[in-house]
Amino acid sequence: MLPCYVLLDLETTGGSPVNDRITEIAAVRMEGGREVARWSTLVNPGCTVSPFIESLTGISTAMVATAPPFAEVAPQLMALLDDAVLVAHNVRFDHGFLLNEFARADMALRAKTLCTVRLSRALYPQHRSHGLDAIMQRHGLSTTARHRAMGDVDVVSQWLQQAETELGADHVAQQALALLQGSAALPPQLETHVGDIPETPGVYRFYGEGTLPLYIGKSIKLRSRVMAHFQAATREAREMRISQEICRVEWTETAGELGALLLEARLIKDQQPIYNRQLRRETTLCAWRLEDQPKTRPLVKLIRGEELNPREFDRLYGVYRSKNQALSSLRELADTHTLCLQSLGLESGKGRCFAQQIGRCKGVCCGLEAPEVHWLRLKLALAQQQLQVWPHPGKIGLREYNARTGRTDIHLFDQWCHLATVHDEGDLEDALTSSAPALAFDLDTYRLLLKHLSGSGKPGVELIRFPARD
Incomplete structure (x- = not known):
């Protein structure tokens, strides 16, 4: 298939390359179409193996208790991978774990990767499923050690040999080389051809199997930004989850970054993607409106949602994303500027407020300060938070x-x-x-x-x- 490659498979304690650990490694090195080295080992992950993982792989905490930690076997694995292409079924999973484990051992892994899930898609486009179980059933392959590292390596090796017999070794090598030119970092289930995404400003949308997007983002270079998500999947848990679910990418071009920002904000608020933590719909926006009469109680009123009229911004101060945030900000303002909590509506009762009794209010509540003076001090305190009035006569x-x-x-x-x-x-x-x-x-x-x-x-x-x- 390739001049020199290593077929590899890992068993792990879970699906996160950042938080989980390797429990077993198997690797077979191929040179010139011949097997030249075969190696496997259990690995002590430094943590317990969950009952679910034990039932799936057959690897228990007791089995790996006396196994070497990854740092001890890292030099041997690195030598095995030297000058070879790392080949695995869903290689991004294995590659992500190796990158993190080698980094913990103060070693840097630099290896080209090839994903046999994507290779199967390229070689057998008429089939929809390209997971290892589907390939085994379709091609009549078998193993007595499914979900053990060497057992899965042997299945992939059998499949590659069968593909070369059915389709020709040259065709398999041609498709493998094509995938090697930068596409190995892509999620194996991704249906969209990334090369079709333009390097222009715009908004991109990630979709899983449903009709609602998983994530919406913007960039001045769409294709590069999309690829950055996939490359970060080996380091960031959220990016890994997105990569595991994504099936297709859609995009909308814009003339520049401003258009991309506006479109991104609108789409996120309309469609509420589950992986967007910011730019969500603002259902609880609120601001303080300062009353015109100094003797009005309370002096400020909380204006929420659709009541936030831009034509009244000369009287509005904020904006806050919740009522609690607005109340907290007003209390801090009152404390900093010795304002009366009663007059602001933050404290009930009549007569001297508690803040005045401890010297934190100048006494508008008990006649020691004129209401007009207190109102003016409040307005000055709020000034930095005042919303700007629309500065144009029209659109x-x-x-x-x-x-x-x-x-x-x-x-x-x-x-x-x-x-x-x-x-x-x-x-x-x-x-x-x-x-x-x-x-x-x-x-x-x-x-x-x-x-x-x-x-x-x-x-x-x-x-x-x-x-x-x-």
């Missing part, structure tokens, strides 16, 4: 142009809200004249737009001001 556009692709995106905004993204003058006119539904405030869009309007955003984005329309 604006931010135009992005990509000289490489020739794509133009015009992002239309009003009152800090993203109304639409259009690509030509006709669509722009329709968007400007349409009677859009009530605007919903979005914190991520607000912060993103603030950066661009203040000049701290990415260069190459042109501001277009539209006259106010009746």
